[in-house]
Each structure stands twice: as C-alpha cells, then as structure tokens.
Amino acid sequence: MTAFLKLLQALPTTLLITIISISIGFVIATIVALLRIYKVSVLTQIASAYVTFIRGTPMLMHLFLIYFGLPPIIDAIAKKFQLGFTSTSIPLIVFVCFSFSLTAGGYMSEVIRAGILAINRGQIEAAYSLGMTTAQALRRIVFPQALAVSLPNLSNSFIGIMHGTTLAFTLSITEILGQANIVASTNWKFFEAFIAAALLFWGITIFVEKLTAVLEKRINKYNRGGVA
Amino acid sequence: MITITNITKSFGNTEVLKGIDLKVEKGDVVVILGPSGSGKTTLLRCINYLEKPNDGEISIGEFTMNCKHPNKQGILTLRKKTAMVFQNYNLFKHKTVIENVMEGLMIVQKKSKEVARQISLQMLEKVGLANKLDAFPSQLSGGQQQRVGIARALALNPEVILFDEPTSALDPELVGEVLEVIRNIAMEGITMIVVTHEMGFAREVSNHVVFMDAGVVVEEGKPHEIFGSPREERTKQFLKRITSNHIA
Ligand SMILES: Nc1ncnc2c1ncn2[C@@H]1O[C@H](COP(=O)(O)OP(=O)(O)OP(=O)(O)O)[C@@H](O)[C@H]1O
Ligand SMILES: [Mg+2]
Numbered sequence: 001m002t003a004f005l006k007l008l009q010a011l012p013t014t015l016l017i018t019i020i021s022i023s024i025g026f027v028i029a030t031i032v033a034l035l036r037i038y039k040v041s042v043l044t045q046i047a048s049a050y051v052t053f054i055r056g057t058p059m060l061m062h063l064f065l066i067y068f069g070l071p072p073i074i075d076a077i078a079k080k081f082q083l084g085f086t087s088t089s090i091p092l093i094v095f096v097c098f099s100f101s102l103t104a105g106g107y108m109s110e111v112i113r114a115g116i117l118a119i120n121r122g123q124i125e126a127a128y129s130l131g132m133t134t135a136q137a138l139r140r141i142v143f144p145q146a147l148a149v150s151l152p153n154l155s156n157s158f159i160g161i162m163h164g165t166t167l168a169f170t171l172s173i174t175e176i177l178g179q180a181n182i183v184a185s186t187n188w189k190f191f192e193a194f195i196a197a198a199l200l201f202w203g204i205t206i207f208v209e210k211l212t213a214v215l216e217k218r219i220n221k222y223n224r225g226g227v228a
Numbered sequence: 229m230i231t232i233t234n235i236t237k238s239f240g241n242t243e244v245l246k247g248i249d250l251k252v253e254k255g256d257v258v259v260i261l262g263p264s265g266s267g268k269t270t271l272l273r274c275i276n277y278l279e280k281p282n283d284g285e286i287s288i289g290e291f292t293m294n295c296k297h298p299n300k301q302g303i304l305t306l307r308k309k310t311a312m313v314f315q316n317y318n319l320f321k322h323k324t325v326i327e328n329v330m331e332g333l334m335i336v337q338k339k340s341k342e343v344a345r346q347i348s349l350q351m352l353e354k355v356g357l358a359n360k361l362d363a364f365p366s367q368l369s370g371g372q373q374q375r376v377g378i379a380r381a382l383a384l385n386p387e388v389i390l391f392d393e394p395t396s397a398l399d400p401e402l403v404g405e406v407l408e409v410i411r412n413i414a415m416e417g418i419t420m421i422v423v424t425h426e427m428g429f430a431r432e433v434s435n436h437v438v439f440m441d442a443g444v445v446v447e448e449g450k451p452h453e454i455f456g457s458p459r460e461e462r463t464k465q466f467l468k469r470i471t472s473n474h475i476a
Pocket of ligand 1: 239244262263264265266267268269270271
C-alpha cells in the first residue's frame with residue numbers, strides 16, 4: 001500500500017509525458033495526414049517517409065536516436081549562431097517528449113488519414129457548393145466527422161503511448177515504472193512494486209476507455225438516428 | 229442572366245461535354261432532360277465548379293468566369309452565386325436541421341448567429357420542416373432530408389439553384405412532397421436549372437426545356453414544343469421510351 005502511494009508520485013510524470021506527446025503528435029499527425037491526402041509534391045514524400053520510418057522502427061529506437069542524435073545537432077547550431085547555451089541545459093524530459101511526439105505523430109497520422117478518407121466525398125462537395133474555402137470545409141465539416149470516426153483508434157494511440165512512456169525509464173526518468181524500480185530496490189519487494197505499477201496502468205487505461213465511451217456516445221449521437 | 233458558352237469537359241480520354249451553350253433568364257425554370265450518361269450531372273457540377281470544365285465560359289450577371297484560366301477567387305464567387313441540391317441530399321451529418329441551413333449563412337456569408345437562425349427558420353417553414361429543427365439528418369426520411377437540402381440552398385439567396393435529380397433517390401410516396409416544395413419556390417421566381425426524369429413535373433413547372441444526349445444539346449425550346457412536337461429524332465425516341473416506362 002505504501003508502495004502504491006509512492007508510485008502515485010510518479011503518476012504526474014507519466015501523464016505529463018503522455019499528454020504532451022499525444023497533443024504535439026496530434027498536430028503533427030493532422031499535418032502529415034493532410035499532406036498525404038492533398039498530394040503536395042515533395043512534402044508528401046517526406047510525410048510518407050516519416051510515417052513508414054516511425055511505424056517501421058521500435059519506439060525505444062526513436063527515443064535513443066533523439067537522445068543521442070539531437071544534442072550534437074543542437075550544440076552545433078547553438079555554436080554556429082552563438083546562442084550561448086548547450087544541449088545539457090535542456091531537461092531530459094524535453095527530449096523524451098519530443099521523441100514520443102514523433103512516434104505518436106506517425107501512428108496517429110494513419111488514424112486521422114483513415115478518418116478523413118472515411119468521410120463521404122459528398123460532405124465536402126456540399127460545403128464547396130455553399131461557397132466554403134477548403135480550409136473552412138475541412139474545419140467545419142470534415143474534421144469534426146473524421147474525429148468522431150477516429151475516436152476509438154485515437155484512444156488506442158493514447159493508451160499505446162502511455163504504456164510506451166515506460167521506455168523513458170531507460171533514460172532514468174522516474175515515471176511509474178522507474179518509480180516502481182526505485183521503490184523495489186529499497187525494500188526488495190520487486191513483485192509487489194511491479195504489480196502495483198501494473199494495476200496503476202490498468203486503472204488509467206480503464207479510465208481512458210470509459211472516457212472514450214462517453215465521448216463516443218455524445219459525438220456519435222447523430223449517427224444512430226431514431227430518437228428525435 | 230446566366231450564360232454558359234461552349235463548356236467542354238473530359239474525363240481522361242472520354243469527352244463528356246462537347247461544347248454546351250445555355251442561356252437562362254432571371255426567374256427561368258430550365259429543365260434538362262436526357263438519357264443516362266448524357267452529361268447532365270456533369271454539366272450542373274461544372275456550373276457549380278465541383279467539376280472543372282476544360283474550356284468555356286460561365287457568366288452570371290456581371291460576373292464572368294473563363295474556365296480555361298480559373299482563379300481561386302473566381303471559383304469561390306461562382307459557387308456563392310450558385311447553389312446545388314444533390315441527388316443524395318449530402319446534408320452535413322453531424323449538424324442538426326437548422327444548423328445545416330445556418331452553416332452557409334454564418335461561415336460563407338458571415339451573418340451573425342441570430343440573423344442566420346432567423347433566415348433559416350423562414351426557409352425551413354417554407355419547406356414545411358419548422359417542427360424538425362433539432363433533428364439530425366439520420367433521423368429524417370429521404371423526402372425530409374431533401375427538403376432541408378432545398379432550404380440550405382435557398383437560404384443563401386443564390387442567383388440560381390441547380391437541382392440534380394432531386395427526387396430520384398426517394399421512395400415513390402415521398403416524391404410528391406419534394407416536388408411540391410420545388411414547385412412553390414419556382415412560383416416565387418427563383419431561377420433554377422433542374423435535371424429530372426419526372427416528365428409531368430417538368431412539363432408543368434418549366435418554361436424552358438433542354439434535351440441533351442452524348443454531351444451535346446440536341447434540342448431546346450418551350451415545354452409544349454419539346455413535349456408536344458419534338459423536331460429531332462433522338463428527342464422523340466427518348467420521350468417515347470420514358471413515357472412508356474412510366475406507364476409500365
Ligand atoms: N468522375 C468521373 N470520372 C470518369 N467518368 C465520369 C465521371 N463522372 C462522370 N463520368 C462519365 O461521364 C458521363 C456523363 O455522366 P453524367 O453523370 O454527367 O451523366 P448523367 O446525364 O447525369 O446520367 P444519369 O442520368 O445517369 O445521372 C458518363 O459516361 C460517366 O460515366
Ligand atoms: Mg446524373
């Protein structure tokens with residue numbers, strides 16, 4: 001029980017990494033999905049390459065690539081433009097969030113792309129026929145419907161990334177798994193500590209699933225019909 | 229007045245519109261007839277610029293669009309001056325009846341919410357749906373959905389409303405209510421171009437009939453001319469076939 005309370009101290013870190021990564025990832029994913037749907041020459045190819053790379057390599061690899069690859073680049077740029085700081089002054093968690101945002105962006109872009117493609121062409125044509133610009137039609141008509149379609153998969157992405165944040169443990173960030181390890185190493189009750197961590201993850205996951213179900217019900221009330 | 233000059237459109241190698249000319253006076257109800265695949269839908273979609281014509285000119289009032297060199301602003305202007313009623317309604321699925329009608333008023337015409345609501349209410353009363361304001365399209369019959377589609381088009385007060393077979397997706401018993409609404413707004417003097425296979429309706433409400441086949445206008449004239457004494461063999465054949473179908 002005390003182990004569980006200690007684990008709760010790490011909960012904010014896990015949630016912070018997850019929420020930041022999902023939010024930034026969502027923005028990346030939307031841009032990438034649009035680039036791939038509205039073929040924009042070279043940008044589309046870059047977007048496609050990004051998606052296959054992210055999906056084709058493990059999440060831990062992204063983390064290591066960013067962790068070991070980015071600091072030298074930042075240092076070089078900082079030196080060139082004499083910005084007067086080095087990569088060591090950037091908190092570790094920033095690299096973690098950046099890396100996981102890229103991971104989330106790659107996966108979610110496919111979810112969002114599928115969601116947009118699932119919307120009947122007639123919907124955007126109706127918007128155009130009223131005189132809307134593409135941006136207006138996307139924002140007002142296509143995105144809200146695509147989001148509703150994608151909600152279950154986006155919820156899966158959220159859960160996937162949240163579980164993935166345990167990889168940050170390898171860079172000695174004390175998220176839930178890291179904390180469990182610390183707790184265990186002080187009292188040598190490894191099994192209890194990890195069971196507690198597992199229950200915590202399970203609990204959050206169930207919460208996210210319930211939340212999704214509620215949202216789905218609200219967003220999709222227009223799909224079911226029947227009750228006016 | 230609307231003038232369409234020498235519109236051509238190809239999909240790949242197939243030329244679907246082979247130089248269409250059409251003149252529509254203010255307040256006209258023009259009916260376009262023609263066999264399946266003759267290019268009627270494509271023509272309407274070109275006028276609304278949902279399809280990009282290869283060449284030709286579309287003028288509405290003072291505004292002229294050269295289809296060979298379209299620009300974004302021109303396309304938007306053209307679309308604002310025209311409205312489309314679709315065969316399968318295409319109502320915004322995630323919006324209620326009144327929101328469907330308000331959308332264009334608020335987003336395109338930048339009207340305030342209150343004003344948009346006021347106009348939308350009037351339009352929905354006109355199509356007999358004032359009691360369904362907060363229903364979603366999925367909760368309506370086909371006929372009701374199409375009437376919302378008409379209200380949505382009407383609300384923007386366009387120079388012309390384009391109807392593409394507005395009743396052909398409907399169950400027979402729902403056709404009447406939609407035709408009734410179209411008939412009423414025709415009598416208000418709203419300019420419209422209607423593609424339809426409802427011959428009785430066409431004859432009754434139109435004041436100009438265009439017969440198309442294989443991407444060209446074969447014959448056009450007053451309804452009594454086209455229906456009563458068509459000159460072209462293809463028109464005769466078509467009318468004969470379609471009336472015999474109706475009796476069968
Ligand atoms: N997006 C498209 N791509 C390729 N060919 C198309 C496309 N849209 C229409 N066509 C072709 O263009 C021709 C004219 O089609 P259109 O839909 O305009 O005919 P229509 O007169 O409206 O027929 P119907 O009475 O069946 O609705 C058809 O041969 C059709 O196959
Ligand atoms: Mg058609």
